[in-house]
């Protein structure tokens with residue numbers, strides 16, 4: 001049935017990581033149409049090895065999507081029109097070892113060459129002093145970061161419309177959807193489209209009002225964010241590319257179960273099974289929304305007058321004085 005829908009899965013290996021006498025693959029999975037001109041959604045997780053819940057959220061959506069191929073014509077028509085890219089474990093060695101960084105001690109979300117335009121908090125914003133300290137930036141692009149960039153450039157950039165969602169956890173009491181930049185307070189390219197998507201979600205799902213959809217710098221600024229890097233590299237590439245980081249507010253789980261602080265992974269992941277399930281349920285609606293928004297981008301992308309209004313609204317909210 002999957003084949004009939006043109007939806008057979010394709011596994012792609014982007015590189016290998018030597019670890020403990022073995023070679024671990026850096027892989028992604030593609031589902032949906034192979035048409036190069038189709039819109040695309042990329043789902044990423046596990047950039048920080050300790051944030052296993054991000055990988056679990058991506059895999060939970062993949063599971064439901066594939067299971068629904070057995071009975072849902074809507075899933076089939078979605079996959080006939082959209083290309084889906086899944087990279088649920090960007091940092092497999094970090095995940096095996098239960099560390100945020102990769103095997104070289106590098107924080108992959110500080111690893112791109114982008115320098116923040118303002119002073120960032122040290123060492124949280126990224127540091128090159130020592131790999132033994134957290135948030136180490138490394139010296140060159142690490143293989144995992146290169147693989148993520150390759151996945152984006154190969155399968156998302158240059159399409160008429162493409163969107164990436166990168167799932168993380170560990171910051172604050174709220175679930176946040178961050179868009180670029182992390183390293184600059186400037187408005188990102190495609191601000192009007194980002195605002196249109198935000199408005200679309202808020203108006204379609206008024207009861208899912210647990211996401212703050214905001215630029216990342218509002219919370220903290222960093223050097224080397226990979227999504228900043230990809231956004232800047234491709235600001236003039238054809239097509240529309242948007243990226244969001246889902247930062248699941250893990251303090252919510254910690255507050256309800258303080259004992260989980262005794263385990264380091266408990267800072268970043270819900271420990272109790274019912275809470276783990278609840279987190280997985282919570283974000284399925286969002287990912288389903290994103291897939292449908294990608295599929296129907298032509299129906300909601302703003303025209304010129306609306307783009308102006310959306311940019312004004314964004315300026316009012318965050319970019320006061322920004323003349324873009």
Ligand SMILES: [Zn+2]
Pocket residue numbers: 047048051168169170
């Ligand atoms: Zn993270």
